[in-house]
Amino acid sequence: MNEREQELKNKIDPENIPHHVAIIMDGNGRWAAEKGLPRHEGHRQGVETVRSTVRNSSDLGIGILTLFAFSTENWQRPVREVNYLMSLPEKYFQTELPELMRNNVRVRLIGDSKRLPRKVQKAVNDGAEKTKNNTGMVLNFALNYGSRAEILMAVNKMIEDAASGRLKGKINENIFSSYLYTAGLPDPDLLIRTSGEQRISNFLLWQLAYSELWFTDVYWPDFSMFHLLVAVDGYQQRKRRFGKI
Numbered sequence: 001m002n003e004r005e006q007e008l009k010n011k012i013d014p015e016n017i018p019h020h021v022a023i024i025m026d027g028n029g030r031w032a033a034e035k036g037l038p039r040h041e042g043h044r045q046g047v048e049t050v051r052s053t054v055r056n057s058s059d060l061g062i063g064i065l066t067l068f069a070f071s072t073e074n075w076q077r078p079v080r081e082v083n084y085l086m087s088l089p090e091k092y093f094q095t096e097l098p099e100l101m102r103n104n105v106r107v108r109l110i111g112d113s114k115r116l117p118r119k120v121q122k123a124v125n126d127g128a129e130k131t132k133n134n135t136g137m138v139l140n141f142a143l144n145y146g147s148r149a150e151i152l153m154a155v156n157k158m159i160e161d162a163a164s165g166r167l168k169g170k171i172n173e174n175i176f177s178s179y180l181y182t183a184g185l186p187d188p189d190l191l192i193r194t195s196g197e198q199r200i201s202n203f204l205l206w207q208l209a210y211s212e213l214w215f216t217d218v219y220w221p222d223f224s225m226f227h228l229l230v231a232v233d234g235y236q237q238r239k240r241r242f243g244k245i
């Protein structure tokens, strides 16, 4: 950690770290375009930022990190770009599995993974399987994820379960949550979106109902420990302000 980061770190209350942080990792393409590089270079650098952010989040004591890696809308990108993106999960585990094990990180997936290419399904299932007994931070990758589709999937499952008698009576918030991909996980305390856009973009619509939203202009490949600490500090300041009222 550099001096600027250490200074911020000292400001942060270790008792009040957001337990669940979700991130919309935006701006890889713009980062590459500004440097005159092809888009895939932005994605490649984006994976490096995933690596460092996983380590930094775990070091900070964040309990759950949820990363929006690929949305159901991302299929509309050029085929070559989609193909490149689909190679990333396998590459990620090839290089990162030892460190994930060392840091005791458990990988989980949210989204409609059944509709991903076979080799991607295998890579992510293997990664989740190999890390399933780790007891440290939960690293949740949202892959082929869309929140409205998730809500409809949940509704349709509830209809099915009601018809077969497995689900009885009125549906409350807890029952509804248990039908979502995020079943068993607490809602995010903090959502971070990089690259200047201030939208939720069909990400965790139900789960973000009470979350603090933090937007930064920094492109995802440039997102560092410093920016994570700024976001956590901002989160803590907002919480403190609430406490005073």
Ligand code: V0D
Binding pocket: 025, 028, 043, 046, 047, 050, 068, 069, 070, 085, 086, 087, 088, 089, 090, 092, 093, 107, 123, 124, 127, 141, 143, 220
């Ligand atoms: C590119 C920025 C890690 C966003 C981050 C398939 C776009 C880097 C993964 C990954 C992507 C996903 C699941 C998993 C392990 C790793 C990833 C995609 C894109 C889309 F189990 N980075 N990453 N997946 N990028």
